[in-house]
Amino acid sequence: MTFRYTVGRTSGTVAMSSVGRGVFQGTLGPFDQPAETVRIPLHVTAVDAAGNSAGPVGPAYVSLQSFCTPG
Template structure:
């Protein structure tokens, strides 16, 4: 499973790991602190054991706030 994001024209793809009970995790970043808060669209792609892939029909959004402390 992977997710793809776009921020300020740059696109990244991150592999996700199974965390159990149908939950998958992945790390978005490192990202530079933005001058203003940004909504980052994320599309998730899942591939089954047979190699069939599907991507989310609509993106989910993560908000990167400009006042968060790194770390």
């Protein structure tokens, strides 16, 4: 599964890995540290190995925060 996102002038497509029943994980970025927290809307389209698609579904939101935490 993949999803596409745009933040400011940065766009990307992220490959998702299955980490459980109906749960997928991927990494956005890299991003510069924003001056304030930014909400990133995601629209997800699922495509199976045969090329059949479902969606898009969303938006779901991810927040890019303006601070770092250790660890």
